[in-house]
Amino acid sequence: MNTQPPPLPWLAPGQEFPNVEKAWGPHDPAPGLLAAGGALTVETLCRAYSQGVFPWFSEGQPTLWWSPDPRMVLEVDHFRLHPSLKKTLHRFRTSAQCEIRIDSSFELVIQACSSSPREGQSGTWIVPEMVAAYAQLHRAGLAHSVETWINGQLEGGLYCVALGKAVFGESMFSRSTDASKIALAALVCFCRHHGIVQIDCQQNTRHLASLGAHEMTRQQFLNQVAKGLHEAAPAWKFEPAFWEELLVN
Template sequence: MSPPLPWLEDECTPLPAPTKALGIDSHAPGLLAAGGQLTLRRLCEAYRNGVFPWFSQGQPVLWWSPDPRMVLPATEFRLHRSLRKTLQRFIAAPDCEVRIDTAFSDVLNACANSPREGQDGTWIVPDMQRAYTAWHGAGCVHSFETWIDGELAGGLYGVALGRMFFGESMFSRRTDASKIALAALVCFCRVQGIRLIDCQQNTSHLASLGAHEMPRAEFLRHVANTVDAEPVRDWTYHETMWTQLGLRPTLRGARA
């Protein structure tokens, strides 16, 4: 029988230690606590301790710390031949570019409204959207955007603390548009010394791109060693960053 789930009354109630999360044999592996509000203070506390919120409309805020944790090491991104060709065509096209933080609200809304296989509804509920929009305004949440023919074709968003990036969600309106954004994130992370991208949950899609599970204890050690590092100051995607994947930029200059 699982122990009672801790309830967070307010910000004065600290999150339990991640090791207190429900185990693999429970009804909700990784569930740590419930309740509280999505304030910037609470969100900062959570992510710095390897905890994230995930809940549906009508539920209290649910806080999670799964074991193992799905992660994508920036050096282990798997660039399949078909994706390499897609990226090379994208880079060469004059009407294609990657931007950072130029349409954050659009990316967030698209992620919230994109249908997911096996999911009914979205976990990016209005409270989550408001909280992460505020956190974006504070400079800790960023969007990587794939633009084709002047339109937002896909993208992703995530949380950046120190030299750690916590991926949240992605979407595509055109084939491989989210993969292009993820490839750009990987290049950016390599340039900026961000070694690990948190993917939270295990999916076959992420596994096909090089993500794998990591024991929670190892993940927490990595987070503790990186969240207090000097934060990234320049959130601009430059064409030259594509060379991190062995791709040749068109030398048309930097893009913002």
Template sequence: MPKSPHTLPWLDADDAFPLVETAWGEGDPAPGLLAAGRTLDVACLVQAYGLGIFPWFSAGQPILWWSPDPRMVLRTQNFRLHRSLRKSIANFRSAPIHEIRFDTAFAKVISACANTPRAGQAGTWIVPDMVRAYIALHQAGHAHSVETWINGELVGGLYCVNIGGMVFGESMFAHRTDASKLALAALVAFCRAHGIAMIDCQQNTRHLASLGAAEIPREEFVAHVGDRKALTSPQWEFEPLYWNQLMTPDA
């Protein structure tokens, strides 16, 4: 039976997530919204991501769970390395004071993402409860930061979730030109080196589309996650040779 657009399941801590097919759709108040409630503990987050579900809510709201259809993803082989970014990577690689690091400043990265204004948004969805939850997820080995460092200073980066052979992008920030794009390019290079074919981008934005991301049906996305989540996660360390995944002439 079709679900009423005005009915949203409330989940207690031990309740199962509804099927993603029951999420609100086009014409409903918030397309992609699936449920409210539960918790943000590590087990709950890991389960949610493995089902193609993610939390997204603002201050003063309950925990809201989403699974939009279509889903915005970046297939790592489709990453668009524009000429300007290629030049930025080349310059970055050539300077010994420039460095990509993984997981050396996760709390700083997520805090910087939370404090970076977004166009058209009055506040942030990375509320204190989310920050605490993803720091715990990081400490459990499932959330990671990709960091752009220049002369010992953290100037940009992103954080993401990794479940098996699947990476879910969350948010990024930049305090210098191209600092977040460098982090994303490094993540793509890392994913290619480890056979990770897709990075979840959650929502469609013009910026992500310009870098090669595109929408796919939710059914296809959920099936891909299901196939990949049981694989062994890679070792989250960045090696400079990973840049060759992007910078070779035919990349």
């Protein structure tokens, strides 16, 4: 019986991605792995995300491209606001020393995220090539940071990719209690206000599941992405009134 996974395509710079149905399956060594190689350019990253593909690799590895099935997604209407976080958000919202900013310090956010390993992993996947690539994507207006500022200090945040109204979460960091959750809650409020229905979370983690994220099939995910791609992008600016999307009392 043949137990070898199918050959992994090696992409030349600018080459089209294989159909995502050809990604390695649940019985292969790396479920969701689609291809290797290519280039981390703005054009390639846009094409990847629009097809439900994202890069993820460690230092010393080639660029690896993934499209897992199922896909972890946070539908913003299903965000789970725990009572303790709700109290924190009320205090944050009413404090003159606290604010949410968008895109004021993107490179500081991604650098901080690069020092924060993903749940259950050691080391970082946000290698210098990724930092440079997403900084270029940010300068193109297609990657954004949501930042938690307390007493004039950047205490937490996240960054994401946004194509139209398709939003793809990448990574979060926190330097004080709940600072990354505050940023995520702010992104949820922003999305609700602008009619963005879901945030891609890529892979299943207990932390994301505790906040209401869940798995859906890759095809369901791609169907929703396709809708978002054809809608006009909102202005990426956070207004304090957006908190009313979560904090209605």
